[in-house]
Amino acid sequence: MAVATKARSQSTKKPAKLKPKKISGAEIIYRSLEREGVKYVFGHPGAILLTLLDLFLERSKIKHLLIRHEQCAAHMAEGYARASGEVGVCLTTSGPGATNLITGITDAYMDSIPIVCLTGQVATTMVGNDAFQEADIVGMTRTVTKHSYLVKSTDDLAETIQEAFYIARTGRPGPVLVDLPKDVLLGDGHYQIPEKVDLRGYKPTTKGHPKQIQRVAEAIKESKQPLLYVGGGAIHAEAHKEILKLAETAEIPVTYTLLGAGAFPSAHELSLGMLGMHGTAYANYATMECDLLIAVGARFDDRVTGKVSEFATRAKIIHIDIDPTAIGKNKAADIPVVGDARLVLAEVNKLVKPQKRALWKKRIQNLRAEYPLTFDSPEGAPIKPQEAIVALSEEVGDKAIITTEVGQHQMWAAQFYNFTFPRQFISSGGLGTMGFGFPAAIGVALARPDKLAIDIAGDGSFQMVMQEVATAVQYGIPVKVFLLNNATLGMVRQWQDLFMDRRFSEVDFDSSPDYVKLAEAFGASGRRIVDKEELRPAIQEMITTPGPYILDVIVDPDELVFPMVPAGSATKDMIVRDSRKKVLRGKLSALPDN
Amino acid sequence: MRQVYSILVNNHAGVLSHVAGLFTRRGYNIESIAAGPTEDATITRIVIVAIGEENELDQIAKQLRKLYDVREVEQISYNQAVTRELVLATIKAPITKRSEIIQLANAFGAQVINMTDDTVTLEASGNDHKVRTLLKAFEGYGISQMARTGMISLPYDGMPDDWEPIA
Numbered sequence: 076m077a078v079a080t081k082a083r084s085q086s087t088k089k090p091a092k093l094k095p096k097k098i099s100g101a102e103i104i105y106r107s108l109e110r111e112g113v114k115y116v117f118g119h120p121g122a123i124l125l126t127l128l129d130l131f132l133e134r135s136k137i138k139h140l141l142i143r144h145e146q147c148a149a150h151m152a153e154g155y156a157r158a159s160g161e162v163g164v165c166l167t168t169s170g171p172g173a174t175n176l177i178t179g180i181t182d183a184y185m186d187s188i189p190i191v192c193l194t195g196q197v198a199t200t201m202v203g204n205d206a207f208q209e210a211d212i213v214g215m216t217r218t219v220t221k222h223s224y225l226v227k228s229t230d231d232l233a234e235t236i237q238e239a240f241y242i243a244r245t246g247r248p249g250p251v252l253v254d255l256p257k258d259v260l261l262g263d264g265h266y267q268i269p270e271k272v273d274l275r276g277y278k279p280t281t282k283g284h285p286k287q288i289q290r291v292a293e294a295i296k297e298s299k300q301p302l303l304y305v306g307g308g309a310i311h312a313e314a315h316k317e318i319l320k321l322a323e324t325a326e327i328p329v330t331y332t333l334l335g336a337g338a339f340p341s342a343h344e345l346s347l348g349m350l351g352m353h354g355t356a357y358a359n360y361a362t363m364e365c366d367l368l369i370a371v372g373a374r375f376d377d378r379v380t381g382k383v384s385e386f387a388t389r390a391k392i393i394h395i396d397i398d399p400t401a402i403g404k405n406k407a408a409d410i411p412v413v414g415d416a417r418l419v420l421a422e423v424n425k426l427v428k429p430q431k432r433a434l435w436k437k438r439i440q441n442l443r444a445e446y447p448l449t450f451d452s453p454e455g456a457p458i459k460p461q462e463a464i465v466a467l468s469e470e471v472g473d474k475a476i477i478t479t480e481v482g483q484h485q486m487w488a489a490q491f492y493n494f495t496f497p498r499q500f501i502s503s504g505g506l507g508t509m510g511f512g513f514p515a516a517i518g519v520a521l522a523r524p525d526k527l528a529i530d531i532a533g534d535g536s537f538q539m540v541m542q543e544v545a546t547a548v549q550y551g552i553p554v555k556v557f558l559l560n561n562a563t564l565g566m567v568r569q570w571q572d573l574f575m576d577r578r579f580s581e582v583d584f585d586s587s588p589d590y591v592k593l594a595e596a597f598g599a600s601g602r603r604i605v606d607k608e609e610l611r612p613a614i615q616e617m618i619t620t621p622g623p624y625i626l627d628v629i630v631d632p633d634e635l636v637f638p639m640v641p642a643g644s645a646t647k648d649m650i651v652r653d654s655r656k657k658v659l660r661g662k663l664s665a666l667p668d669n
Numbered sequence: 670m671r672q673v674y675s676i677l678v679n680n681h682a683g684v685l686s687h688v689a690g691l692f693t694r695r696g697y698n699i700e701s702i703a704a705g706p707t708e709d710a711t712i713t714r715i716v717i718v719a720i721g722e723e724n725e726l727d728q729i730a731k732q733l734r735k736l737y738d739v740r741e742v743e744q745i746s747y748n749q750a751v752t753r754e755l756v757l758a759t760i761k762a763p764i765t766k767r768s769e770i771i772q773l774a775n776a777f778g779a780q781v782i783n784m785t786d787d788t789v790t791l792e793a794s795g796n797d798h799k800v801r802t803l804l805k806a807f808e809g810y811g812i813s814q815m816a817r818t819g820m821i822s823l824p825y826d827g828m829p830d831d832w833e834p835i836a
Contacts, residue, residue, distance in 0.1 A: 217687055218694045222737035242737065276679070276740035400731040403724060 097263040100229040101126040104193070104255070105137070106266055107236035113137055113164050115155060115521055117148040121168020121208070123195030123257045140550060143542040145172050147514035149179020150540075152190040154518025156183075157501045158476055160313070162243050163188070163518060168195040170208030173254075174215065178508060180250045181219040185505025186334060187311060189248035191239050198258040199227055213254050221249040226256065229264025241272040246279030247398040248311055279397060283414035283422060290410050291369070291393050291419075292426035298367035298391075300435045301327045304350065304379075307334030307504065308372015308396060309416050315339065315497045317420035318371065324424065326432040328439055330358040332373055333489055336500040341493050347439065348448065351379040353486040356446035356638045356651040361439060362387045363646055369393045372416045375405035376505070377642075385645035395419050444654060448490055450634070451656045457631040458607055460484060460559045464491040464531065467557055470614045475527040476501065476519050480512040480536030483565035486636045488531040510539030516554045517547055527555065527618055534560040534587060541588075544597040547623040555617050556625040561632035562587050569635050573650075583632075590627040601625035671700065672726045673745040673752060675822050676715040677707070679738040687736060688715055697721055697729055701754075701819030712740065716821045745822050747796070752822040755794045757782075758804070761811035762789040770810060777803045788813060 098106075104127055108116070116139045120128050131139040142148040145167045152163030167176055173194040183190045197206040202225075213223040221242050224235050232255075239251040295301055303322055309315065315338050322329050322345050329339045330347040339346055347358035362368065368390040373379070380386035383405055394401075394408035395416055402411045412419055450461040464487050467475075477492055478501040479485040485502055494500050501519060503511035512530040520528035530537075537558055547554050564582040571579050594601030600620050604613045604627070617626045637658060638651045651659050678684045685704055692699050700718040707714045719729055726744070733742045745752070762770045762784075770789050774781060779793035793803055797820065804812070 213683070214686075217690055274737070276734075277737055398735075400728060400735060404728060407724070 095266060097265060099126060100232055100255070100260040100262050100264060101130055103229065103232045103264060103266050104236065104260070105130045105134070107233050108164065109136055111162065111236070111240045113162070115140060116164050116166050117142050117151040117155075117518070118166035119143075119145050119148060119168065119172055121172050121195055123168050123197070123208075123255075123260065124166065126260055127166070139166070140546065142514075143546055144540070145175035146178050146510070147540055147543050147546075149176045149190065149192065150182065150508075150511050150514035151518035152192075153179060153183050153186075153188045153511075154478060154501060154515030155522045156188050156190055156518070157515065158498050158519040159522035160311070160498070161189075161522075162240055163190040164193070165190065166193045168208065169197055169212075170210045172208075173212040174210050177216060177219065178506075180216055180252065182503050182506040182508045182511060183250040184219045184221075186307060186503065187248050188250065189243040190250045191236075191243050192250060192252045194252060194254050195260070196225070196254045196256040199256045200258065202256065212252065216252050219250070220252050223252040223254070225254045226259050229259050229262040230267070232259065232264060233266045233268045237268045238272055238274065241274075242277065246277075247308070247396075247401075280399075280413045281397065281415040281418055283395070283412045283419035285422070287410060287412045288419065288422045289426065291395075291412060291423050294367055294391060294393060294410060295325050295327070295369070295423075295427055296430070299432065300365045300438075301325070301367040301369060301432075302361050302365035302390070303327050303329040303339075304362070304368055304370045304373055305329060305331040305335040305338045306371065306373025307332065309335055309338040310372070310497045312372060312397070312416035312418075313497070314371065314416035314420055317417055317424055319343075320424050321420055321427060325427050325430045326436065327369070328361060328435070330354070330361065332376070332379055332504070333485075333502055334504040335373065336489050336502075337494045337497045340495050342495075347443075349489050351376075352381065352640045352642070353490065353636050353638065354379075355448050355490070356649060357439060357442040359638065359640065359646045359649055360442050360446070363389070364438070365390045367391050367393065369395070370408075371395045371420065372397075374401045377405075380405065380646075381640045381648075382643055382645040385647070446638075446651050447654055449652055449654075449656055452607075458605070458610065458628060459634055460561070460628075460630040461487050461491050461634070462607065463557070463559060463610060463628050463630060464488055466610045467529070467531070467614055468492045470611055471527060471529065471618060473499070474618075475499075475529045476523055478502065478512040478516040478519060478528065478530045480530070480532045481507045481509045481566075482533045482536060483561075483569060483634075483636050484531055484533040484559040486566075487559075490636075492531075509533075509536040511536075513537060513540050513554070513556060514543050516556075517543060517552050520552045520554045528553070529555045529557055532556050532558045533565060534558060534562060534584070534590075535564045538588070541593065544594065544599050544623055544625075548598040551622060553621060554623050556623075557614075557617070558590060558625055558627050559630050560587070560590070560627050561630050561634075563632050565632065565634075566636070568632070572633075572635060573639070574641070590625050594623070594625040597623075599623040599625065601627060603627040603629065605629045670723055670726060671718055671720050672729075673750070673820060673822055674717045674719065674730065674733065675743040675745050675750070675824070676717065676733060676739060677741040678713050678715055678736075679740065680706070680711050680713045681738055684713065684738045685715065687738060688717075688733065691732055691736065692717075692719065692729075695729070695732060697725065701817070703819035703821050705821070714821075716819065718820050743824060745824065749828065750822050750824045752796050752820050753794055754797065754800050754820045755792070755818040756800055756803070757790065757792055757816045758807065758812050759783075759788050759790045759814040760807050761787060761813055763787050766810060770807070773806055777806070779803065
């Protein structure tokens, strides 16, 4: 870190005699976290961290929570960050403590979530010697962080941590790892930071180019059938108000990605819901028919586009993103705009005049009527997962922040829950990490005590992380698990159902835990329901019972998620249900006339 | 298409592997890579020649700029920069062919740096075109060993702002 040291001595500019006294590395870290406004640290201890952990005993500004598994510590930090927009922090020891974080870090990287991971490391003199609990975590995380630091001197600690938070929260947010060798923690050094972080080579562009913004406004004016396609970046940028304004002023229908859910009210008349593999049929058909696609903080992911060469082929593409590498990576943009989604759209909104698009709205209404988002729930049949989510949405609505695990239940949650505000839906999108939702919900509960944190879970995912019920109980965190229990790995089973002749291999759980007893064993509460009539009373019981709660909802294992664009297929080959709830495969020809 | 990238990076441990790792991770092909200090001791210049589709080549530059330790990335065209590569090559040179080979070496401005009964080792430098032509010229005699530094490059100084390279 020779460079950094040199830069620092130039930037502090204070005469040497005014330098503060040396303090311990642990003390510097604590003060740095305080300075960044950190309220919670999600951690798991280890011998290397002793002096730092000791500080949490007597001080109260930062609360350290003892997490049962490091992967969950990372997901909790993510949940905290996703719900609050602030940087989540986790702290683990070296070796396995650090490597266990990697799934959570990768998840944060894929979904652009600002977290800072502090990891213990063996002493600098031992690094490279295969010492006990040594792992090259900086090397291992290089491709899944915005940046990974190995701090080599106690004097560098304060500035490195300041930079780490700065990098995590600016530009396209993401995870940053700071590796802390034992001697750096134990040694003494100066707490010294520049007043302003100034990193050569890291200057994210936030203001869109005026000429490009002009072109965006003109394209909107000329378009007859525009469509807004909103991704997670819109939520990070807090662009929801500008999106609403643009959509209403210029009458532009809005569809969103999984991570964009909440950026636009699901029930708004201009909302088409989610698009993509399990998006609504009318959103997907709208992408095929639009003449202008305005992507905001979205990255044309394969789960959105299907076969990308056949995606939105009639449309001129506007792509607004803070990350230049996102633009043109999967789909060429006709009008690229690099910048912060909120700032860019605010400028666009200044130029956009009110417009009416009766024909286009009518067309979308027809599509919506012909291919509604629906499911079939015959009398006497098992509870359908979709109706469980509809019931939950109607019972708790905007009182809750929803997290999910990964799989069928995640798609149904995105499809059927009525989202009304940004950061209300928190899910693992890019990486698709089973076991994300429950720990994330714990982070959510801490970030937003004014809301109910509910994890809509599948039983496969929940079994990966259920030890964290102990954490929730220990700290009295009132997180609710709405467990859609089909005793199978439903999404893989769905693919086997559709593409493998219903040969169900290695997906069914022939043995499942009794989740009510499990809850009780941990000191939480729970209830199991199998009848539709029990749904709403049980939901009420779940939200009124204090503390962590598992509601085990036994659902139909044969239910499939529709619509579905099979992986790698074009949107037109979507499998849909029509208004009579009949499943149609790739029947675009059956569309009503334009 | 081939593209030369001149990349200025912080002179930190691990930066070269970070930059090279990005190429691996994103599936880009590196044809050559050369790194060394610059006039500023805190900065290293890495020159990479990569092969890819046109849109891929721009994406590489954008991805490189995202790396924290990368300060500057220039995509270099031959018209705007001087590029050089150093080659050491041992040529099979039986006594009957030796003078012919040395003559040819002279034509390329290559130096003879070692000679045995049946080989001549040459040192040559030049731009991509010259190095390729030279190697082609000696191919017929048989090249028994070769080492290349990979290309290094510096932009031409003092180009007027409105100057446009001939494509």
